[in-house]
Amino acid sequence: MVLRVTCLGVACCLLFGVNAFPDEPVLPDVLVTRQLAARAHLAVGDVVAFTTDQGGAPATRFRVAGIYEPTPDPMRFTAQRMEARMHLPDLTRMTMDSTDPASAESVDAINLRLVDPAAAQAFQLDVRTRVPGITAYPTARSPDRDPFAVLDRFHVAISIVTVLGGTAFLLALMIIRAEERREIIGLLRLVGISRRSLLAAVLLEGLFIAAIGAVFGIVLALAGQGIVNRIFQARYDTALVFVRVTPSIALRSIVFAVPLGVAAGLAASWTVLGRDVLSLFRR
Amino acid sequence: MTHAVVEAQGVSRVFPMPAGAVTALRNVSLHVDRGDYVAITGPSGCGKSTLLHLIGCVDSPSSGSISFENRDVATLRESERSRIRLTRIGFVFQRFFLLPMLTAAENIELPQAEAGVPATERRQRTRELLEYVDLADRAGHLPSQLSGGEMQRVAIARALANRPALLVADEPTGELDDTTGNHVADLFDRVHADGTAILVVTHNSALAARASRRLAMKSGSLMP
Numbered sequence: 257m258v259l260r261v262t263c264l265g266v267a268c269c270l271l272f273g274v275n276a277f278p279d280e281p282v283l284p285d286v287l288v289t290r291q292l293a294a295r296a297h298l299a300v301g302d303v304v305a306f307t308t309d310q311g312g313a314p315a316t317r318f319r320v321a322g323i324y325e326p327t328p329d330p331m332r333f334t335a336q337r338m339e340a341r342m343h344l345p346d347l348t349r350m351t352m353d354s355t356d357p358a359s360a361e362s363v364d365a366i367n368l369r370l371v372d373p374a375a376a377q378a379f380q381l382d383v384r385t386r387v388p389g390i391t392a393y394p395t396a397r398s399p400d401r402d403p404f405a406v407l408d409r410f411h412v413a414i415s416i417v418t419v420l421g422g423t424a425f426l427l428a429l430m431i432i433r434a435e436e437r438r439e440i441i442g443l444l445r446l447v448g449i450s451r452r453s454l455l456a457a458v459l460l461e462g463l464f465i466a467a468i469g470a471v472f473g474i475v476l477a478l479a480g481q482g483i484v485n486r487i488f489q490a491r492y493d494t495a496l497v498f499v500r501v502t503p504s505i506a507l508r509s510i511v512f513a514v515p516l517g518v519a520a521g522l523a524a525s526w527t528v529l530g531r532d533v534l535s536l537f538r539r
Numbered sequence: 540m541t542h543a544v545v546e547a548q549g550v551s552r553v554f555p556m557p558a559g560a561v562t563a564l565r566n567v568s569l570h571v572d573r574g575d576y577v578a579i580t581g582p583s584g585c586g587k588s589t590l591l592h593l594i595g596c597v598d599s600p601s602s603g604s605i606s607f608e609n610r611d612v613a614t615l616r617e618s619e620r621s622r623i624r625l626t627r628i629g630f631v632f633q634r635f636f637l638l639p640m641l642t643a644a645e646n647i648e649l650p651q652a653e654a655g656v657p658a659t660e661r662r663q664r665t666r667e668l669l670e671y672v673d674l675a676d677r678a679g680h681l682p683s684q685l686s687g688g689e690m691q692r693v694a695i696a697r698a699l700a701n702r703p704a705l706l707v708a709d710e711p712t713g714e715l716d717d718t719t720g721n722h723v724a725d726l727f728d729r730v731h732a733d734g735t736a737i738l739v740v741t742h743n744s745a746l747a748a749r750a751s752r753r754l755a756m757k758s759g760s761l762m763p
Contacts, residue, residue, distance in 0.1 A: 439636075440638060443636045443638070444638075445621065446597060446624065446630060446636075447624060447625065447630055447649075447650055447697070447698075448621050448622065448623075448624035448625025448626065448628075448650060448653065448654075449621075449625070449649070449650070449653050450618055450621045450622070450625075450653070451617070451618070451621070452618075453653055532598075533597050533598075534592060534597060534598055
């Protein structure tokens with residue numbers, strides 16, 4: 257069985273996926289992803305062989321010490337995560353050029369974590385100035401180059417259109433409802449119930465309906481979130497969370513929905529409350 | 540200062556219509572004193588209801604003046620007229636106009652609540668009124684569970700809820716059979732006897748006959 261895997265950026269080949277060497281004395285440990293373990297039918301304790309040679313030799317044997325869930329990466333959620341993690345000396349030994357003793361000492365890239373992430377640009381310039389030939393760049397994407405920033409803006413645009421459309425729809429419904437209650441409102445005003453009292457009642461009703469609607473929407477989003485995540489996680493075999501309704505999103509929904517609902521209710525009611533009493537009885 | 544609850548002087552009401560203005564009332568003068576019982580009769584379309592709306596502070600005259608308890612209605616804001624309708628005038632309609640989602644007791648309590656009557660006081664007053672109209676056992680019933688006569692009695696109780704000076708009724712027996720209509724007329728007699736002024740517009744000659752004053756209308760004018 258031969259599978260191509262990515263191993264800390266080095267292309268390797270997994271040669272053996274079974275406990276083919278039970279009497280092997282002490283083998284270096286390797287961790288394999290859940291996906292790789294499933295594909296190669298590996299279990300903890302199995303002995304596997306890795307090589308960088310497409311032909312399959314020479315291979316280095318490892319013992320599977322654990323199976324891990326790879327960190328979800330939204331930029332690579334469609335990729336099959338056939339990955340393994342091993343100790344750096346083992347990796348170096350496996351990848352070194354036997355004809356070049358210095359190759360074990362060569363370093364292609366170093367990842368650095370800065371104490372102050374905001375200093376990345378300054379650090380990048382500093383490295384370039386001090387060591388010409390070394391390329392330094394921040395791994396964090398700037399907002400203008402971040403594809404998710406574009407996606408975010410797209411989502412904001414969709415949500416604005418949805419909110420405006422929803423408000424118009426709600427307003428139309430409220431106007432129809434106000435028209436249906438025209439005679440009752442006329443009666444109430446006729447017997448002396450003031451516009452202010454009726455507006456207060458409408459305000460309370462609108463507040464109640466909008467709050468219930470917002471809560472219903474949040475519950476629906478939470479339920480939808482679970483369904484969408486399960487479908488896409490199964491589809492792409494990933495633990496990536498595709499949809500998440502955060503408290504902040506829920507709060508924003510209420511902050512938008514309740515005033516808009518109340519305003520729509522008041523605007524619709526005013527089409528009836530603004531008329532003179534007798535006109536409310538005329539058809 | 541007069542003893543009139545309401546007084547209309549030279550009142551006219553013209554409705555502008557696309558096909559031309561319609562004059563519903565022409566130079567009508569009328570007064571209803573405290574404890575008065577006035578019936579207005581006349582053919583359909585003669586302006587009875589229009590006059591009732593003006594007297595009830597629902598509408599404003601095109602010309603002439605109306606004073607309610609010595610206050611010129613034309614000078615009052617809508618909120619002040621609304622307050623007068625709430626506390627000083629009781630309305631009874633041909634079609635009852637009870638709120639369908641409220642029980643009989645709640646329909647009677649509503650104007651009291653709007654007038655700011657404390658809860659215990661208005662519950663007591665509602666009980667009294669339900670007994671007054673002989674519907675104490677129907678307090679928790681919705682209008683849909685009441686007969687026409689019972690609905691009209693609840694409507695009369697609602698009209699009396701805030702102890703008005705004037706009860707205004709527009710064809711109160713129009714949707715009732717003779718027997719039930721007579722019961723409602725009996726109830727009006729009791730209300731009148733208890734000191735509330737009544738102005739009723741009706742086609743029912745038996746009801747009109749019970750009034751202390753009967754006025755006839757024709758083509759927007761009161762007949763001499």
